[in-house]
Amino acid sequence: MSAKPDYAIEVEKLTKRYGDLTAVDEISFTVKKGEVFALLGPNGAGKSTTVEIIDTIRTLTSGKVSLLGMDVTKQKLDIVARIGVLPQDFSSFDRITVKETLQYYSRLFSGPHADIDGLMELVNLTDRSQVEYKNLSGGLKQRLGIALALVNNPEVVFLDEPTTGLDPRARREVWQVLEGLKSQGKTVLLTTHYMEEAELLADTVAIISRGRIIAMDSPGELIRQNANYEILTLQSADSKAFEVVRGMGFEPLPDQRRDCRIRVEHAPDLLRILSSVKDAGAHYLGLDVRKPNLEEVFLKLTGEALHDGPVAAKGQP
Amino acid sequence: MKPSVVVANLYVKLICVYREKTTMFFTLAFPIILILLFGSIFMSQDNVNFHLCVQDLDQSKSSRDSVAALGESGKFKLTAVDPTVDAVQYLRETKATLVLVIPKGFERSLLRRKFFREYGETATLTYVYDPSSSSVPTKMAILSGVIAGANQEISGIPPFIKTVQKSILTKQYRFIEYFIPGIIAMSVMTLSLFGTANMNTELRQKGIIRKLSTTPITRTEWILSDVLYFFTIALVTTTIMLVVSWAVFRANLHLNLWLPAFVMLDVFAFVGIGMTLTRFVKESQSAAAAANAISFPMMFLSGSFFPVELMPGFLQTLAKTLPLYYVNEGLRAAMIFQDNAAAGHAAAIIGIFAAIVFVLGIIATKWEEGQ
Numbered sequence: 001m002s003a004k005p006d007y008a009i010e011v012e013k014l015t016k017r018y019g020d021l022t023a024v025d026e027i028s029f030t031v032k033k034g035e036v037f038a039l040l041g042p043n044g045a046g047k048s049t050t051v052e053i054i055d056t057i058r059t060l061t062s063g064k065v066s067l068l069g070m071d072v073t074k075q076k077l078d079i080v081a082r083i084g085v086l087p088q089d090f091s092s093f094d095r096i097t098v099k100e101t102l103q104y105y106s107r108l109f110s111g112p113h114a115d116i117d118g119l120m121e122l123v124n125l126t127d128r129s130q131v132e133y134k135n136l137s138g139g140l141k142q143r144l145g146i147a148l149a150l151v152n153n154p155e156v157v158f159l160d161e162p163t164t165g166l167d168p169r170a171r172r173e174v175w176q177v178l179e180g181l182k183s184q185g186k187t188v189l190l191t192t193h194y195m196e197e198a199e200l201l202a203d204t205v206a207i208i209s210r211g212r213i214i215a216m217d218s219p220g221e222l223i224r225q226n227a228n229y230e231i232l233t234l235q236s237a238d239s240k241a242f243e244v245v246r247g248m249g250f251e252p253l254p255d256q257r258r259d260c261r262i263r264v265e266h267a268p269d270l271l272r273i274l275s276s277v278k279d280a281g282a283h284y285l286g287l288d289v290r291k292p293n294l295e296e297v298f299l300k301l302t303g304e305a306l307h308d309g310p311v312a313a314k315g316q317p
Numbered sequence: 318m319k320p321s322v323v324v325a326n327l328y329v330k331l332i333c334v335y336r337e338k339t340t341m342f343f344t345l346a347f348p349i350i351l352i353l354l355f356g357s358i359f360m361s362q363d364n365v366n367f368h369l370c371v372q373d374l375d376q377s378k379s380s381r382d383s384v385a386a387l388g389e390s391g392k393f394k395l396t397a398v399d400p401t402v403d404a405v406q407y408l409r410e411t412k413a414t415l416v417l418v419i420p421k422g423f424e425r426s427l428l429r430r431k432f433f434r435e436y437g438e439t440a441t442l443t444y445v446y447d448p449s450s451s452s453v454p455t456k457m458a459i460l461s462g463v464i465a466g467a468n469q470e471i472s473g474i475p476p477f478i479k480t481v482q483k484s485i486l487t488k489q490y491r492f493i494e495y496f497i498p499g500i501i502a503m504s505v506m507t508l509s510l511f512g513t514a515n516m517n518t519e520l521r522q523k524g525i526i527r528k529l530s531t532t533p534i535t536r537t538e539w540i541l542s543d544v545l546y547f548f549t550i551a552l553v554t555t556t557i558m559l560v561v562s563w564a565v566f567r568a569n570l571h572l573n574l575w576l577p578a579f580v581m582l583d584v585f586a587f588v589g590i591g592m593t594l595t596r597f598v599k600e601s602q603s604a605a606a607a608a609n610a611i612s613f614p615m616m617f618l619s620g621s622f623f624p625v626e627l628m629p630g631f632l633q634t635l636a637k638t639l640p641l642y643y644v645n646e647g648l649r650a651a652m653i654f655q656d657n658a659a660a661g662h663a664a665a666i667i668g669i670f671a672a673i674v675f676v677l678g679i680i681a682t683k684w685e686e687g688q
Contacts (some may be wrong), residue, residue, distance in 0.1 A: 107325035
């Protein structure tokens with residue numbers, strides 16, 4: 001496989017097996033230079049394994065992976081000097097401060113001295129520069145992890161679930177940092193199981209399920225191709241509303257709450273459903289009609305919920 | 318290999334241990350505790366004073382004089398046993414381990430032998446003892462020596478074979494001084510082996526090794542920084558041990574360049590073993606267990622605590638295959654006997670071993686996961 005100059009990453013028929021388990025099953029994709037590429041899928045789908053093979057943490061079973069035109073199985077030392085990695089469940093030395101941690105990783109790369117102050121400013125950690133790693137909150141630790149991934153001014157940045165386990169506020173803070181990377185034109189390979197994250201940040205999304213890529217395109221195109229319908233949501237609906245909807249031949253979508261969510265392909269059906277629910281005396285607190293998002297696309301394609309693994313025909317309160 | 322990377326790693330490891338006060342305390346306190354504990358035990362061995370029960374059935378002047386002579390030898394602290402009690406019963410009922418019984422008629426036999434030259438006259442002393450006690454053989458050996466001296470004196474003839482002690486050392490050394498090099502060797506081994514295995518499995522569990530694997534650091538740079546880190550700590554603890562042993566026990570040893578050389582070789586060897594172990598154990602608890610399995614036999618078989626000569630023949634052979642044996646031998650050769658040839662011989666053996674396990678450690682260290 002010869003690397004084309006406009007591709008940062010080329011993956012061809014990549015397979016990773018652990019004994020009888022096939023974690024990654026002959027997947028192929030390319031990432032252009034300057035592109036933010038997201039691998040989207042639930043836990044155990046094979047996202048992290050794929051990324052860890054590309055960024056040289058893991059070895060592959062078969063297939064070919066080229067990073068910046070170099071074979072990841074043969075040119076590890078050349079590759080690591082040109083990439084930045086935030087591994088899954090990132091951690092660092094407990095007793096050294098933010099600034100010392102950045103200085104330490106900067107020295108490991110032995111290149112020109114990194115702009116430590118600039119990196120701390122980028123991830124908004126300047127006022128915590130003297131705080132030891134163990135005393136940082138989860139969000140601050142992730143921000144430090146991102147700064148460490150940039151310490152060698154890499155051409156390609158790998159971020160493996162950068163916001164998993166963070167509260168919504170911390171997640172948004174990390175997103176701001178990632179938007180900054182995007183605006184700098186860095187090539188970013190991101191794994192996530194947050195749809196919102198992929199929609200917000202990625203130019204291209206590959207949906208991965210059980211080790212295989214089942215769809216890949218820009219978020220807008222994925223939605224357009226796979227979700228040509230509206231989502232009607234009856235919020236906090238009672239069981240009678242579910243009965244009425246099912247009686248009309250619609251199957252409510254799986255939902256964690258008591259919301260009754262229905263795919264509606266034809267606009268007149270919206271009014272028909274609402275009228276029937278009202279006539280039957282069923283109750284709901286509010287309603288919402290909107291275009292589907294990546295989550296619905298994922299659900300439609302895989303039958304899996306992103307956060308909780310496979311779901312059966314759920315959706316009844 | 319880039320020295321700046323090794324120095325960066327060394328700096329981070331030293332900063333971490335310096336800021337972790339509990340680790341710092343125990344790292345420094347452990348050798349002090351060892352020196353104080355074992356020093357106290359072995360210092361008192363220089364003035365050993367066994368407990369001995371004596372039952373004088375004769376109750377004569379001669380028997381009383383003999384008992385008094387035993388007490389004056391300085392080896393025994395005597396307890397008189399009532400002549401009317403049964404010695405065997407006495408032993409069973411008390412915590413005593415040995416009763417020396419002087420028979421009735423002791424003085425009469427002694428006088429007949431001494432003054433009437435009746436060489437057929439003898440007195441039989443009885444040792445009533447508890448065979449489960451480990452101190453009994455030593456007590457009986459000392460008593461036999463004292464009795465042999467008394468027999469010689471009674472015979473009135475000067476002994477034909479005499480002995481004189483002539484040490485190869487100009488200075489008289491005490492047991493504590495022989496013991497300290499062994500403790501230094503052992504504590505450096507423990508520090509390096511447990512430290513390497515624990516630290517690296519913990520870093521792997523935390524995912525720090527995974528992050529480091531995405532940087533240009535090499536396995537050699539990483540292990541070399543481990544060696545320098547443990548060498549620095551080992552030098553500090555060795556200095557503390559020497560200062561404490563001098564301050565408390567007035568232990569006086571020769572300090573020369575062999576000491577840091579053997580500490581370095583000790584560190585190299587056991588960091589290499591620790592890194593090799595890390596490859597095969599997944600968690601820090603397992604690492605500690607595996608390190609124990611290696612260090613305990615080494616500790617007791619290689620002559621740190623007990624002279625190898627006291628062991629059965631096959632264990633002596635086994636001891637000579639252990640790296641710690643050569644560190645012990647080398648340190649004693651350098652710090653006590655000032656024997657450069659012996660120190661050099663031990664250094665060569667441990668050096669070859671250290672080089673082999675260091676290379677094995679590098680090979681065993683794995684950055685990539687999921688082979």
